[in-house]
Amino acid sequence: xxxxxxxxxxxxxxxxxxxxxxxxxxxxxxxxxxxxxxxxxxxxxxxxxxxxxxxxxxxxxxxxxxxxxxxxxxxxxxxxxxxxxxxxxxxxxxxxxxxxxxxxxxxxxxxxxxxxxxxxxxxxxxxxxxxxxxxxxxxxxxxxxxxxxxxxxxxxxxxxxxxxxxxxxxxxxxxxxxxxxxxxxxxxxxxxxxxxxxxxxxxxxxxxxxxxxxxxxxxxxxxxxxxxxxxxxxxxxxxxxxxxxxxxxxxxxxxxxxxxxxxxxxxxxxxxxxxxxxxxxxxxxxxxxxxxxxxxxxxxxxxxxxxxxxxxxxxxxxxxxxxxxxxxxxxxxxxxxxxxxxxxxxxxxxxxxxxxxxxxxxxxxxxxxxxxxxxxxxxxxxxxxxxxxxxxxxxxxxxxxxxxxxxxxxxxxxxxxxxxxxxxxxxxxxxxxxxxxxxxxxxxxxxxxxxxxxxxxxxxxxxxxxxxxxxxxxxxxxxxxxxxxxxxxxxxxxxxxxxxxxxxxxxxxxxxxxxxxxxxxxxxxxxxxxxxxxxxxxxxxxxxxxxxxxxxxxxxxxxxxxxxxxxxxxxxxxxxxxxxxxxxxxxxxxxxxxxxxxxxxxxxxxxxxxxxxxxxxxxxxxxxxxxxxxxxxxxxxxxxxxxxxxxxxxxxxxxxxxxxxxxxxxxxxxxxxxxxxxxxxxxxxxxxxxxx
Numbered sequence: 284x285x286x287x288x289x290x291x292x293x294x295x296x297x298x299x300x301x302x303x304x305x306x307x308x309x310x311x312x313x314x315x316x317x318x319x320x321x322x323x324x325x326x327x328x329x330x331x332x333x334x335x336x337x338x339x340x341x342x343x344x345x346x347x348x349x350x351x352x353x354x355x356x357x358x359x360x361x362x363x364x365x366x367x368x369x370x371x372x373x374x375x376x377x378x379x380x381x382x383x384x385x386x387x388x389x390x391x392x393x394x395x396x397x398x399x400x401x402x403x404x405x406x407x408x409x410x411x412x413x414x415x416x417x418x419x420x421x422x423x424x425x426x427x428x429x430x431x432x433x434x435x436x437x438x439x440x441x442x443x444x445x446x447x448x449x450x451x452x453x454x455x456x457x458x459x460x461x462x463x464x465x466x467x468x469x470x471x472x473x474x475x476x477x478x479x480x481x482x483x484x485x486x487x488x489x490x491x492x493x494x495x496x497x498x499x500x501x502x503x504x505x506x507x508x509x510x511x512x513x514x515x516x517x518x519x520x521x522x523x524x525x526x527x528x529x530x531x532x533x534x535x536x537x538x539x540x541x542x543x544x545x546x547x548x549x550x551x552x553x554x555x556x557x558x559x560x561x562x563x564x565x566x567x568x569x570x571x572x573x574x575x576x577x578x579x580x581x582x583x584x585x586x587x588x589x590x591x592x593x594x595x596x597x598x599x600x601x602x603x604x605x606x607x608x609x610x611x612x613x614x615x616x617x618x619x620x621x622x623x624x625x626x627x628x629x630x631x632x633x634x635x636x637x638x639x640x641x642x643x644x645x646x647x648x649x650x651x652x653x654x655x656x657x658x659x660x661x662x663x664x665x666x667x668x669x670x671x672x673x674x675x676x677x678x679x680x681x682x683x684x685x686x687x688x689x690x691x692x693x694x695x696x697x698x699x700x701x702x703x704x705x706x707x708x709x710x711x712x713x714x715x716x717x718x719x720x721x722x723x724x725x726x727x728x729x730x731x732x733x734x735x736x737x738x739x740x741x742x743x744x745x746x747x748x749x750x751x752x753x754x755x756x757x758x759x760x761x762x763x764x765x766x767x768x769x770x771x772x773x774x775x776x777x778x779x780x781x782x783x784x785x786x787x788x789x790x791x792x793x794x795x796x797x798x799x800x801x802x803x804x805x806x807x808x809x810x811x812x813x814x815x816x817x818x819x820x821x822x823x824x825x826x827x828x829x830x831x832x833x834x835x836x837x838x839x840x841x842x843x844x845x846x847x848x849x850x851x852x853x854x855x856x857x858x859x860x861x862x863x864x865x866x867x868x869x870x871x872x873x874x875x876x877x878x879x880x881x882x883x884x885x886x887x888x889x890x891x892x893x894x895x896x897x898x899x900x901x902x903x904x905x906x907x908x909x910x911x912x913x914x915x916x917x918x919x920x921x922x923x924x925x926x927x928x929x930x931x932x933x934x935x936x937x938x939x940x941x942x943x944x945x946x947x948x949x950x951x952x953x954x955x956x957x958x959x960x961x962x963x964x965x966x967x968x969x970x971x972x973x974x975x
Contacts, residue, residue: 313670313782315553315588315638335480335558335922335939348373349383349504351483351490353476354943362551363387363471366481366492366502368517369945376927376935378947384517386492386502390450390472398449399458405449405519407498410526410594410619418524420445420458432529434542447545448496467547473500474544475551478587478640480558486578486601487615489520491561493584497541497554499523499617501598523617525555527590532628552589559584561598562645564656564713574605581620581683583658585639588667592624592636593643593660595686621686623679630686635677639663641701641755645683646715649735656683659718661699669723669780672697676722678730678742692730692742696722701755701858705769717796719745719771721752726810727773729796743798746811750775750789754923755858757866761895769796770844770894772866776854778873778920789854791868791890792816793897795844817845819897821890845897853888857923860936863954866894867936869905869921887921889936891953901953905938905946919944926950 335353354365365387370379390405397404399420407418411432418424425441435441446460450472453459460468474496482491488505501520526532528541543549563578580598599615621630643660659680665673676699678692702720706713718730727746734740757772776789794811849855852872859868867889874885889903905921919940927935933951940946 313668313780315664315667315669315780335476335478349483350378350937350945351481352939352945353479353481353492355475355477356470359550361470362475362495362549363469364473364476364494366473366476366490366500366517368490368504371927373930375931376929376933376947376949378937378945384515386500386517386519387471387473389515389517390519393450393472395451395453395456395458398451399446403449406521407445407449407524408521408617409524409529410622411529411532413619415616415618418445418448420449431531434530434540444542444545448541462547465547466545467549469496469545474498474554477553478556478558482559482561484561484580484598486563486611487580487599487613489598489615491559491582491598493555493557493559495552495554495556495589496544497524497528497589499525499555499559499582499584501615501617520615521617523596525586525590525594526619526622526628527586527592527594527624527626528554553587554589555584556587556589557585557640558642560643560645560658562713563601564647575602576604577602581645581656581658583643583645583660583683585641585643585660585663587640588638590624591638591663592622592626592629592633593639593658594622595620595658595683620684621681623681623686631681631688633679633688633691635662635665635673635675636679637663637665637673638667639700641720644702644704644715644718646704646706647713648680648689648732648737649714650689650737651735654714655689657681657689658683659702659704659715661702661720663700664698669698672723678702678718678720678728680732680737680740690737690740692740694722694726694728694742694744696724696726696728698723699728701753703756703758705758705760707760717769719756719758719773719796721748721754721756721773723751723753723777725750725752725775727752727756727771727794729771729798744810745771745796745798746792746794748775748790748792748813750787751777753777753779753856757859757861759861759894763895770794771796772859772861772894774855774857774859774868776849776856778854778856778871784873784875787854788849788851789870790849791821791847791855791859791866791892791897793844793847793866793894795842797842811843813846815843817843817897819845819847819892819899821847821849821892821899822902847890847892847897847899857921860924860926861894862926862928862934862950864894865900865954866892867924867926867950869924869938871920873920874918884918885920887919887940889921889924889938889948889950891950901950903948903950905940905948921946924948926954 348371350369350371352367356363367382367385369382393404408415420442425438430441433441433444443461451458451460452468474494476494479493490502490504492500500522503518503520504516530540559582561582563580566577568575578601582598583595585593597618601611601613603609603611623631624636625634643658647654647656657680662677676694676696680690681688699722702718704715705717706715716733721727725748729745730742732740759770760767771794774791777783849870853870859866870888872886887905891900919942922939924936924938934954936948936950938946
């Protein structure tokens with residue numbers, strides 16, 4: 284039987300789900316939409332939904348069994364969001380119907396008087412002069428210079444904007460806000476959370492959540508005592524407003540400024556809609572008999588449609604000693620490190636940066652004899668109109684603490700966004716050797732960072748699949764007949780703009796990275812194409828258990844890999860998960876949100892296939908799963924699966940729907956059967972992989 288090695292991470296990291304905005308109108312537009320979600324512009328629902336995947340630890344044990352799920356209210360008068368924490372039963376996998384906490388509920392309970400002044404219960408920070416500057420509705424903050432950054436016309440106007448941003452919602456009393464014809468009071472104190480997933484940082488006792496109010500929010504969990512308002516779990520420790528959303532020193536071409544969020548006539552915008560990457564680096568020091576271990580946490584994130592480029596922060600530290608009964612000391616503050624975009628005010632200026640929807644990678648590389656902390660990220664979409672994208676895309680490797688450019692790769696494909704990093708054997712060095720990513724032209728790229736000379740780093744086209752790629756790859760290494768083979772699991776299909784409402788079908792691929800075994804590799808001639816792959820036709824009824832092959836399967840697997848083709852209209856728009864020798868992924872079939880006859884409703888499925896051969900193990904109609912869970916609406920799109928192993932040894936796939944529900948699918952039988960003939964599959968880098 285194959286085995287799976289799990290790489291233990293300090294916190295739950297989740298890949299982009301619904302990696303791009305869902306449709307908001309039924310037309311032939313090729314432009315990324317601003318309005319949220321799969322609702323008809325002529326008839327907006329008043330329901331609460333959710334698009335981002337639920338995040339939890341991969342192994343559920345007593346005392347460490349929380350699921351975090353985000354929500355949005357898609358009404359034009361609300362445009363609000365929430366983050367909730369739920370308890371998972373470690374034995375049965377059932378999810379509590381009542382939340383442990385709701386961030387929105389806690390924020391709503393704050394009094395207006397607590398929001399104003401030097402001692403505000405909401406601590407807002409931003410990047411002014413390269414330092415973490417607290418934003419306060421006071422005369423000391425609202426200097427003439429800072430008024431400019433907020434787009435204010437006077438000191439009192441500056442204070443008014445800040446009160447509105449923090450949630451003061453009364454036009455009378457003290458404190459109060461002035462509206463006139465200029466401003467509005469947001470319906471709630473947290474903006475919509477649509478595609479950005481929460482990231483749980485257990486070492487800091489925090490959940491980080493980006494929202495479309497243009498702010499990055501940190502909420503406490505596990506009885507943290509950090510931050511301004513720490514009376515309970517779910518309290519907001521701090522909020523960070525990226526420099527890109529400030530006037531004057533922000534991006535000149537950023538379509539949204541933070542003041543606009545509280546301006547009368549505001550309509551929904553995707554401002555901070557990408558999932559951040561967060562990771563830690565560990566240092567130790569010894570004095571006498573005392574050894575001190577310090578974990579320092581870093582964040583890097585794009586904006587999705589909110590702005591071009593990327594920003595990076597230091598989040599804080601967790602420090603402990605080897606002395607008996609030592610309690611870790613946690614300090615946290617969103618300290619700005621750098622910005623990387625096309626504006627003159629950026630730390631590093633690059634004209635090719637675009638709108639980044641994918642997650643960066645935080646890791647280390649060795650250059651010469653020096654190990655350097657780096658952030659790695661793609662250029663993203665060069666424009667909102669996907670019919671007019673630049674013909675080339677780029678991958679950047681920059682110094683994590685300074686933002687200085689180390690390497691810029693150029694590839695001949697449009698819209699490179701989603702990447703994943705491969706580490707042959709994870710260690711405390713946290714060092715990546717290869718980066719993989721796909722673009723909208725269907726190319727799969729491999730970036731080789733193994734040389735200690737960055738000038739010798741190179742890029743190759745691993746495959747040309749002929750269909751758009753709009754989700755993050757999943758990676759694995761399988762030893763077959765004594766030879767380790769790197770597998771890239773990646774799906775095709777897109778659902779980015781209204782023009783994507785077609786019946787085109789996608790596929791899931793298990794591509795073998797064969798570049799190292801090819802004597803003379805030429806991108807144009809040697810890239811894998813679909814007809815070189817073993818092929819399987821997936822079905823959402825009676826399914827195939829055999830493959831039509833051109834080059835073999837199972838122990839005779841070719842040097843190319845396999846393709847698992849989906850039924851008509853189904854596509855892969857989320858990343859996959861690897862668990863116990865299987866690949867699990869959702870397939871979605873979108874529909875016209877303005878079709879009042881509901882002639883072709885949106886549908887979604889969960890597929891389970893063998894990680895080595897692509898042969899189908901099982902499938903789940905998520906509509907049936909919703910019905911069995913007692914949900915009345917079974918027409919929705921689904922997130923990527925988060926696979927968890929219970930204390931009982933059973934497996935569950937947690938899947939979020941665009942209706943705001945979390946499906947708990949029992950995949951235990953399918954994941955406990957043997958799959959493949961390889962001796963081992965390694966879980967590699969940024970993803971939690973289930974161990975047997």
